[in-house]
Amino acid sequence: MHQTPQIPSFALGIDDAARSIGIARSALYEIVARGEIESFKLGRRRLILVKKLDAYINRVAKEGVR
Numbered sequence: 001m002h003q004t005p006q007i008p009s010f011a012l013g014i015d016d017a018a019r020s021i022g023i024a025r026s027a028l029y030e031i032v033a034r035g036e037i038e039s040f041k042l043g044r045r046r047l048i049l050v051k052k053l054d055a056y057i058n059r060v061a062k063e064g065v066r
Helices: 014-021 026-034 048-064
Strands: 011-013 038-043 045-049
Touching: 011 014, 011 048, 014 026, 014 045, 014 048, 045 048
Parallel strands: none
Antiparallel strands: 011 045, 038 045
């Protein structure tokens, strides 16, 4: 059986990004609206770079519980 190689994700849509960090989609939209995570539009989709999401998680972890 052949396994398909995993293609790394460089950016995630809002739904996938929220799911990946375990928060509601609406909560992620609020975080983006406050400017805490940068996002961009590609066509009709709003995307977040995985490295920006990682940086946010690391920053929040260092600051403590929200």
